Structures are given as C-alpha cells and as structure tokens.
Amino acid sequence: MTRPDLVLLLALLLGLAALALPLGDAHWTGWPLVLWLLALACAAALLFAPLRHGGRRGGVIPGPRPSGSGTPPHPTSAPLGRGEGLASPIAAAAMDAALALAGSLAGAAALYLLLVSGAAGIAASGLWIGLLALALLVWRALERGAALASRRKLPVLDIALPLLFGLWLLYLWQLFAEGFEIPVVLLPPPARIAAVLVTSLPVLGEDFVQTFVKSMVPGYVIGCGAGFLTGVLVDRVPFLQRGLLPIGNLVSALPIVGIAPIMVMWFGFDWPSKAAVVVIMTFFPMLVSTIAGLGALGRIERDLMRTYAASYGQTLRFARLQAALPFLFTALKVNSTLALIGAIVAEFFGTPIMGMGFRISASVGRMDIPLVWATIAMAALTGSAAYGGIALLERRLTFWHPSLRKVS
Amino acid sequence: MTTREPAAKSRTWQARLAGGSALPMLAVLLALLVLWYAGTVWLNAPLVIDRYERAGQAEWTAGQLVADTMAMDRPLLPAPHQILAELDKTVFEVAPNSRRSLVYHGWVTLSSALLGFAFGTLLGIVLAVGIVHLRTLERSLLPWIIASQTVPILAIAPMIIVVLGSLGFVGLVPKAIISAYLCFFPVTIGMVKGLTSPDPIHLDLVRTYSASTGQVFWKLRWPSSVVYLFASLKVAVALAIVGAIVGELPTGAQAGLGARLLSGSYYGQTVQIWAALVVAAVVAGLSVAAVGLAERLTLERMGGRP
Amino acid sequence: MVDVIDGKAQPVTQARASAPPAVEIRGLNLVFDAGDAPVTALADVDLSVARGDFVSLIGPSGCGKTTLLRVMADLERASSGTVRVNGVSPEAARLARAYGYVFQAPALYAWRSVLRNVTLPLEIMGLPRAERQERARRVLDLVNLGGFEGKFPWQLSGGMQQRVSIARALSFDPALLLMDEPFGALDEIIRDHLNEQLLRLWQRTGKTVIFVTHSIPEAVFLSTRIVVMSPRPGRIIDIIDSDLPAERTLDMRESAAFTAIAHRVRAGLKAGHSYDDA
Numbered sequence: 006m007t008r009p010d011l012v013l014l015l016a017l018l019l020g021l022a023a024l025a026l027p028l029g030d031a032h033w034t035g036w037p038l039v040l041w042l043l044a045l046a047c048a049a050a051l052l053f054a055p056l057r058h059g060g061r062r063g064g065v066i067p068g069p070r071p072s073g074s075g076t077p078p079h080p081t082s083a084p085l086g087r088g089e090g091l092a093s094p095i096a097a098a099a100m101d102a103a104l105a106l107a108g109s110l111a112g113a114a115a116l117y118l119l120l121v122s123g124a125a126g127i128a129a130s131g132l133w134i135g136l137l138a139l140a141l142l143v144w145r146a147l148e149r150g151a152a153l154a155s156r157r158k159l160p161v162l163d164i165a166l167p168l169l170f171g172l173w174l175l176y177l178w179q180l181f182a183e184g185f186e187i188p189v190v191l192l193p194p195p196a197r198i199a200a201v202l203v204t205s206l207p208v209l210g211e212d213f214v215q216t217f218v219k220s221m222v223p224g225y226v227i228g229c230g231a232g233f234l235t236g237v238l239v240d241r242v243p244f245l246q247r248g249l250l251p252i253g254n255l256v257s258a259l260p261i262v263g264i265a266p267i268m269v270m271w272f273g274f275d276w277p278s279k280a281a282v283v284v285i286m287t288f289f290p291m292l293v294s295t296i297a298g299l300g301a302l303g304r305i306e307r308d309l310m311r312t313y314a315a316s317y318g319q320t321l322r323f324a325r326l327q328a329a330l331p332f333l334f335t336a337l338k339v340n341s342t343l344a345l346i347g348a349i350v351a352e353f354f355g356t357p358i359m360g361m362g363f364r365i366s367a368s369v370g371r372m373d374i375p376l377v378w379a380t381i382a383m384a385a386l387t388g389s390a391a392y393g394g395i396a397l398l399e400r401r402l403t404f405w406h407p408s409l410r411k412v413s
Numbered sequence: 414m415t416t417r418e419p420a421a422k423s424r425t426w427q428a429r430l431a432g433g434s435a436l437p438m439l440a441v442l443l444a445l446l447v448l449w450y451a452g453t454v455w456l457n458a459p460l461v462i463d464r465y466e467r468a469g470q471a472e473w474t475a476g477q478l479v480a481d482t483m484a485m486d487r488p489l490l491p492a493p494h495q496i497l498a499e500l501d502k503t504v505f506e507v508a509p510n511s512r513r514s515l516v517y518h519g520w521v522t523l524s525s526a527l528l529g530f531a532f533g534t535l536l537g538i539v540l541a542v543g544i545v546h547l548r549t550l551e552r553s554l555l556p557w558i559i560a561s562q563t564v565p566i567l568a569i570a571p572m573i574i575v576v577l578g579s580l581g582f583v584g585l586v587p588k589a590i591i592s593a594y595l596c597f598f599p600v601t602i603g604m605v606k607g608l609t610s611p612d613p614i615h616l617d618l619v620r621t622y623s624a625s626t627g628q629v630f631w632k633l634r635w636p637s638s639v640v641y642l643f644a645s646l647k648v649a650v651a652l653a654i655v656g657a658i659v660g661e662l663p664t665g666a667q668a669g670l671g672a673r674l675l676s677g678s679y680y681g682q683t684v685q686i687w688a689a690l691v692v693a694a695v696v697a698g699l700s701v702a703a704v705g706l707a708e709r710l711t712l713e714r715m716g717g718r719p
Numbered sequence: 720m721v722d723v724i725d726g727k728a729q730p731v732t733q734a735r736a737s738a739p740p741a742v743e744i745r746g747l748n749l750v751f752d753a754g755d756a757p758v759t760a761l762a763d764v765d766l767s768v769a770r771g772d773f774v775s776l777i778g779p780s781g782c783g784k785t786t787l788l789r790v791m792a793d794l795e796r797a798s799s800g801t802v803r804v805n806g807v808s809p810e811a812a813r814l815a816r817a818y819g820y821v822f823q824a825p826a827l828y829a830w831r832s833v834l835r836n837v838t839l840p841l842e843i844m845g846l847p848r849a850e851r852q853e854r855a856r857r858v859l860d861l862v863n864l865g866g867f868e869g870k871f872p873w874q875l876s877g878g879m880q881q882r883v884s885i886a887r888a889l890s891f892d893p894a895l896l897l898m899d900e901p902f903g904a905l906d907e908i909i910r911d912h913l914n915e916q917l918l919r920l921w922q923r924t925g926k927t928v929i930f931v932t933h934s935i936p937e938a939v940f941l942s943t944r945i946v947v948m949s950p951r952p953g954r955i956i957d958i959i960d961s962d963l964p965a966e967r968t969l970d971m972r973e974s975a976a977f978t979a980i981a982h983r984v985r986a987g988l989k990a991g992h993s994y995d996d997a
Binding site for chain 1: 674
C-alpha cells in the first residue's frame with residue numbers, strides 16, 4: 006500500500022475547513038471561491054497522484070523505496086519493467102511540481118482577493134486557516150520542485166525554487182501586515198515599500214551615486230589594490246610576511262568601522278572620509294588573502310618551475326598568481342560587502358545631505374519607515390549586484406578550480 | 414602525545430622564536446608605533462604652529478613643536494602614550510560602574526554582543542540542521558542565506574533600534590538582535606559545510622550498521638562539524654561586537670563603546686574616540702581568543718589533534 | 720608512437736666515447752638537518768650514468784632514490800661529494816635546462832589547457848609563439864595525445880595527464896630525462912601500456928633516462944641498468960646490467976632471462992634488509 010501524503014491530506018482538510026469558517030466582512034463568492042476550489046482540486050489531484058504513477062511518489066527522496074513499492078505497478082507502467090526509461094518518472098515529477106505550483110498560486114490569489122474584499126483581523130479565522138492550508142501546499146510545491154531538481158539538472162529550477170520561496174515570504178509579509186493592520190512604522194507591507202521605492206527613485210539615485218559610486222568604489226579599488234600590492238611586495242621578505250599575517254588576521258576581526266568618526270574628522274563630511282573607511286576595511290582581508298594565496302601553489306608545481314630555471318617573476322606570473330586567484334576572489338567578495346557596510350555606516354557620523362546611510366538615519370529620525378525600507382532594498386540590490394558581478398568574473402577566471410569545474 | 418613531547422617543546426622554543434611569528438610581529442608592531450609617532454607630529458604640527466602664531470609666539474624650536482604635538486587636547490592624531498594615559502584614567506582610576514569608565518561601556522557592548530552571539534549561533538545551527546536534512550530547504554532557503562551575505566545588514570541597525578524602541582524595547586535586546594542577525598550567517602554556512610563534511614565512506618559505514626537519522630547525526634555529523642563550528646564562531650563573535658557597536662550609534666545611546674565613539678565625534682574628543690577604539694579592539698580580540706580557547710579544550714576532550 | 724620505427728637503430732653508441740657521462744656522482748652524502756636528530760638520507764653514493772642509458776633506481780620507501788634524483792636536478796643539495804650532470808654542476812645543468820623532470824604527480828597547471836601546459840617551459844625559455852605551438856603539437860603526437868590540445872588537465876584521465884607531463888618534459892628536447900615514479904599512481908594495466916610507450920620513446924629519441932620506481936617488473940622491463948638501493952641510510956647495494964635485448968615486449972616478462980634479472984634485483988633488495996619489516 007502507498008502511504009498517503011499526510012501534508013497534502015492536511016492541506017486539503019484545512020482548505021475545506023476554511024470554506025466553513027468566518028471571514029469577517031468577506032464571503033467565499035466569485036473569483037476567490039473559484040480560485041480556492043481550483044487550489045483544492047490541485048491538492049486533491051496531487052494526493053491521488055501516487056496511484057497514477059503506480060506507487061512511485063514524485064517527491065520521494067531517491068534511495069530505499071518505502072514498502073509500498075513492493076505492490077504490483079500500475080498496468081500502464083508494467084510493460085516497461087524495472088529498467089524503464091527515465092522520461093516517465095521525470096515527466097511525472099515535472100507534472101506534480103507544475104500542479105503544486107499552479108495550486109499554490111491559485112490559492113494565494115484567492116486569499117489575497119479575500120483580504121482585499123474585507124477579510125482581516127482576528128475575526129477572519131477562515132482566512133488564516135486557509136493560509137495554513139496554502140502553506141502546506143506551497144511546501145509541497147517546493148518539495149516537488151526540489152525532487153525534480155535532484156533528478157535532473159535544470160538550471161531554471163536553481164533559480165525558480167528560491168524565487169518561489171522568496172515570493173512566498175513576501176506574500177506572507179504582505180498578508181500579515183495588511184490582515185492585522187500592523188502599524189506602518191513597525192512593518193510596512195512590501196507593496197507599499199515598492200511604491201515608495203519607485204516614487205523616490207530620483208532621491209535614491211542621488212544617494213546611490215554618493216554612497217556607491219563616489220565612496221565605495223574608489224575606496225574598494227584603492228583598499229583591495231593596496232592590500233594586494235603589499236602582499237606581493239612582502240612576499241620576498243618572509244620575515245615581514247610572518248609579522249604581517251597574524252596582525253592582518255587580528256585586524257580583520259576588529260570592529261574597524263569604529264574608525265569612521267576619525268576619518269570624518271580627517272577628511273571632512275563628504276565622500277573622501279567614507280572612501281577612507283572603506284580603504285581601511287578592505288585592506289587587511291585582501292592582504293591576508295594575498296599572502297595566503299601566494300603560498301597556495303603546491304610543492305611539486307613549485308619544483309617544476311625550478312627545474313625550468315624560471316626567474317622569480319616568471320614563477321609569480323605563470324604559476325603563483327594563478328594559484329592565488331581563488332583566494333583573491335574570496336577576499337574581493339568579502340570586501341564588496343564590507344565596503345558597502347563601511348560606506349553606509351560611516352555616513353552615520355556625518356555627511357552632506359545625501360547618501361544611503363544618511364537617508365536611513367534621517368528617515369528613521371522622521372519615522373518615515375517605508376523610505377528606510379526602500380533605501381535598504383536599494384542597498385541590498387546594490388550589494389547583491391556588486392557581489393554577483395565579482396562572482397561572475399570569478400567564474401570566468403577561475404573556471405579551472407575544483408569548485409567551479411564543469412567536466413565535459 | 415608521547416613522552417617525547419616535553420623534550421621536543423624545550424628544544425624548539427628558541428627555534429620557534431627565530432622561526433615563529435612572535436619576533437616578526439613585534440618588529441612590525443614596533444615599526445607601526447614609530448610610524449604612528451611620526452604621523453602624530455606630521456598631522457598635528459600645522460595646528461600647533463597655527464596656535465603659536467595666534468598667540469604671537471614668533472619663535473619656537475623643533476623640540477618644543479614635537480613635544481607640543483603630542484600634548485594637544487584635541488589632536489588630529491593623538492600619540493599612543495596619550496591614548497594610554499586616557500585608558501589608564503578611564504579604565505583603572507574610575508570605579509568600573511561609573512559612566513566615565515570604559516570598563517562599564519565595554520561591558521554594556523560586550524553583554525549585548527554576547528546575547529546576540531548566543532541567539533545567532535543557535536539560530537544558525539538550527540537552520541543548518543534543517544538545511545542538511547530537508548532537501549526542500551537546501552534548494553529554497555540556502556540561496557537566500559547566501560544572498561543575505563551580500564546585503565549590508567548593518568544598514569538596518571538604526572531602524573531596528575528605533576522601531577523596537579517605539580515598541581518599548583530599549584537597551585540590550587535591540588542591539589542583541591542586530592548582533593544575532595550578523596552572527597547567524599557564518600554559523601549556518603559553516604555548519605552546513607561541517608554537517609556534510611563526513612566522507613561518503615563514513616556515511617556508508619554507519620548505513621551498514623543501519624543507523625537511524627538521529628544516530629547518524631549525533632555519532633557522525635555533529636562530531637565532524639565541531640571544527641567547522643568553531644571556525645565560524647570565531648568570525649561570528651567578532652561580527653557580534655561590530656553589530657553591538659553599530660547598534661549603539663543611531664539613537665545616541667547613552668552607554669556602550671558605540672556611544673563613546675559618537676559622543677567623541679560630536680565634541681571632537683579624539684583621544685576619547687581612540688581609547689574607545691582600543692577597548693573595542695581588546696574586547697573583540699579577547700572574545701575571539703576565548704572562542705579559540707574553547708575550541709582547543711573541546712578538541713582536546715574529543716581526542717583530536719590539538 | 721605505434722608507428723615509430725625509424726629511430727630504433729640506437730643512435731646511442733656514437734656519442735658515448737667523447738662527451739662526459741650524463742651523470743657522474745662520487746662519494747655523495749646527504750644529511751637532512753631535522754633539529755637535534757639529523758637524518759642521513761644518502762651515504763657514500765657512487766654512480767655513473769652513460770649517455771643513452773636507461774637507468775632505474777629501485778628500492779623500498781625511504782631508501783633515498785627520489786632524493787638522489789632530486790640531487791641530480793638541483794632540487795636538493797649534497798652535503799658532501801661531487802655531482803656532475805653533463806660534466807657540470809647540477810645547478811649549472813638546471814640553469815642550462817639540461818634535463819626534463821617528470822614528477823610523481825602530473826603537476827599540470829589546472830588553469831592552462833593541455834597545449835599551454837606543454838608550451839609552459841618554452842614560454843619561460845622565451846621561444847616565439849609559433850615555434851612553441853609547433854613543438855608542443857609534435858611532442859603531444861609523440862605521446863599519442865594529438866587532438867587533446869584544447870582540453871584542460873582535469874578533463875583527462877590520470878594516465879593521460881601523466882603523458883601530458885612527459886610531453887611537457889620532452890618539449891624543450893633535453894638530452895636527459897629524470898623521472899620520479901611517474902606511473903606510481905596509475906593502475907597496473909595502464910602502467911604496462913605506458914611502459915611500452917616510454918620504451919619506444921626512449922629508443923626513438925636516444926635520450927638518457929633515469930627512472931625511479933619501486934616496481935621490480937617495471938625496472939627490469941625498462942632498464943639497461945638497474946641500481947638497487949636500500950634504506951637507513953640510503954645507499955647503493957647493487958648495479959645490474961641488463962642483458963635483455965633492446966626490442967622488448969610485455970610477453971618477455973615470462974621469459975627466463977627476465978626472471979633471472981628480477982631475481983637478482985630481489986636478492987639485492989633482500990641483502991639490503993629491505994624485506995625485514997614493512
């Protein structure tokens with residue numbers, strides 16, 4: 006016997022219960038009802054899907070089959086036997102995933118329409134029970150997607166699954182913020198933040214130029230460059246290297262952002278002081294990584310260069326810098342985050358009237374929390390884009406590293 | 414650990430001094446100190462000369478100038494001994510519970526950092542366990558956790574402080590939340606790595622014993638993750654302190670090292686800022702060292718190589 | 720290499736008389752300074768390798784055979800004694816790029832394609848680009864790897880990787896090849912195959928090969944002379960001149976002549992207490 010899918014069963018029962026429970030000022034009519042019934046139908050179809058696949062549940066983790074697989078397979082799949090083609094289970098898994106996705110989307114739309122038409126607060130217990138049912142269905146959709154992804158390499162799924170998960174969190178946030186009328190100061194709904202983000206784009210654009218283009222990028226380039234050059238220069242002096250390495254490690258662990266007020270005093274309120282903070286914050290991680298990276302070449306690989314009577318510069322150019330690249334990129338990635346943090350936090354200590362850090366602290370002061378969130382979203386996008394760009398470059402330049410190899 | 418170890422140790426201490434990093438470190442630090450003094454003179458001299466001129470003092474010697482650059486009230490760069498004097502004044506000469514004591518401020522920062530560190534570590538471990546055991550979470554949640562690293566999380570600090578403050582939460586907890594937020598990431602990533610670090614061969618071995626998921630976790634995954642856990646904890650504790658300090662900046666908090674930095678920057682009290690920075694560095698260094706010590710003791714008890 | 724016939728007439732003998740031996744070692748000692756307990760890695764080693772010879776160094780782990788090879792390559796310095804490679808000091812020989820060294824591991828650079836790995840020494844030596852490529856393609860053909868130029872090392876099997884590293888050592892056409900257990904990490908079937916290929920390569924090119932191994936059949940199959948070494952301290956126990964014909968096939972391993980030489984090698988190892996404990 007096939008074990009029934011308890012998650013789906015529960016989703017189905019809760020979903021039916023939601024239809025009977027109070028909804029505040031709204032009712033199960035029109036589109037919400039249609040969509041909700043569609044979602045429940047999807048859940049039901051998924052629940053009976055195991056029978057369709059002859060005991061082969063799409064979501065089962067590969068490995069020892071449950072005892073249910075001992076039952077005779079469904080007539081349609083019987084002629085294929087044990088060595089049946091991969092196409093049919095994958096197609097079935099894909100269909101399951103699509104079904105679960107469609108169901109969860111329909112359910113989400115249904116609940117949101119209900120919310121808009123007046124179901125809110127504690128009175129609308131039907132809405133919240135329905136949300137619980139939807140949560141189970143979404144979980145199943147994610148699970149089916151993950152099962153599909155582990156069976157077959159689909160780059161789309163690597164993006165689609167996290168995206169679905171993120172959308173689900175945003176949806177929950179929106180529903181809770183609106184449904185319980187949470188004060189905007191505490192937690193503005195995401196739709197509102199998006200609206201503010203769009204309307205205040207000119208202001209945020211200026212902030213972006215001030216913080217990212219003027220403060221962070223020059224500081225990042227100078228800091229990483231100086232760290233790298235220092236690392237290469239001390240490479241020939243083991244004594245200095247042994248002295249700088251522990252100090253660099255120590256300094257990397259220190260709260261260097263604290264240097265910001267000093268830099269503001271030295272370089273004034275405008276971007277040079279922020280850039281200076283970024284330089285100091287990014288210097289040491291880069292130094293430490295450069296020293297570690299230049300020591301990363303294996304002993305035989307080094308001996309090889311010696312048998313060619315290669316000069317110091319040739320060994321550096323042909324072998325050691327290449328072997329150091331993965332280390333350098335690690336530092337570059339860590340530093341991209343550090344740099345943005347440094348540039349923003351340094352603005353807390355005084356700026357001209359723009360910049361992301363200034364916008365955050367000023368808006369917090371005026372209790373304009375949606376604008377704060379919009380600025381944070383902007384900073385998050387900036388940070389991710391910078392990080393992603395460096396990661397892409399890393400993929401291109403260190404394609405040979407075991408962690409990035411594509412064996413063909 | 415054979416009986417030969419003490420002998421080996423006694424043999425190598427000179428060798429370690431010559432070949433280790435203590436001597437070079439000392440040399441580098443000494444060089445930094447010299448540079449610092451030079452910087453003090455170089456940066457402060459214009460101010461001092463300016464003051465001479467305004468006082469109508471036409472003649473001054475180089476020696477006088479150097480001495481004065483290191484005795485200014487609000488120098489651009491205080492000399493190390495000025496910072497030491499300030500530290501002596503605010504650490505040893507004042508009662509530790511006084512508002513003027515850096516011990517007090519350091520403790521305020523450290524306590525919220527540690528609270529956040531504990532929360533963040535716990536959260537990080539729980540998330541890692543979930544990610545390792547549920548494929549769905551690995552596929553859907555892990556990318557977000559990795560992406561969260563690229564977000565300048567510290568930027569949220571002011572908002573968390575203010576929002577929680579408007580709800581009536583003040584003091585320790587909001588700062589601890591920021592620290593926890595910064596902490597959980599390295600712990601999650603490190604633990605996911607650690608919990609999946611056992612060789613396939615070892616996993617196959619316990620599978621031949623038909624061990625349950627729980628047994629595999631406690632007997633294989635958890636012990637093999639300890640090394641990774643401590644490596645992440647060292648990063649996390651340092652981040653927790655950064656988080657606590659930044660958490661003290663936005664609202665003009667009354668206590669903590671961040672508050673000292675802020676008030677120092679308002680009133681141009683550079684010596685005070687530097688003293689607070691030194692204490693912050695010491696607190697961070699000691700915390701990392703404490704985690705390192707805990708790591709050594711744990712690994713020794715687990716019979717690992719020290 | 721399968722179709723190589725032209726070089727089998729042994730161009731070896733002509734050069735022997737006039738030029739200095741490929742390697743000449745007299746009274747070599749090497750002591751590693753490991754704190755208060757110095758380790759004697761090599762003691763009183765005398766060895767002369769004539770040009771065109773294929774000499775194997777065989778012995779158990781720790782007998783110093785690799786160290787001896789590294790001394791010849793100037794990767795290790797002798798504590799006392801004289802070492803001459805092509806009549807000059809190992810350092811001079813290294814600076815003159817007089818030898819090609821093949822390591823235990825392929826030691827290919829993962830970021831370079833197969834072709835660019837082979838051109839690496841030529842690039843260091845400053846050859847023009849066209850000539851580098853031309854030479855690299857030639858030696859890759861020599862080790863039967865034509866067509867793999869654009870691949871990366873990690874896309875090849877272990878045996879192919881080691882062939883690339885041999886091609887790399889041949890690319891600048893050194894008269895002396897130093898090979899340190901090049902096939903040690905490969906399975907025996909591939910190893911047999913590569914042994915045959917190496918033998919043909921040697922016959923065709925007439926290079927001097929010094930080959931470290933711990934496999935008796937490998938040493939007997941390949942060598943014109945076999946140097947048996949023993950550990951603690953590393954020294955030479957016996958030097959055996961092989962009387963096997965120049966044309967060798969894998970089937971010969973069952974022949975009486977082959978077994979007799981293998982037996983002598985094993986006797987030498989026994990005399991050196993190599994079998995006492997493992």
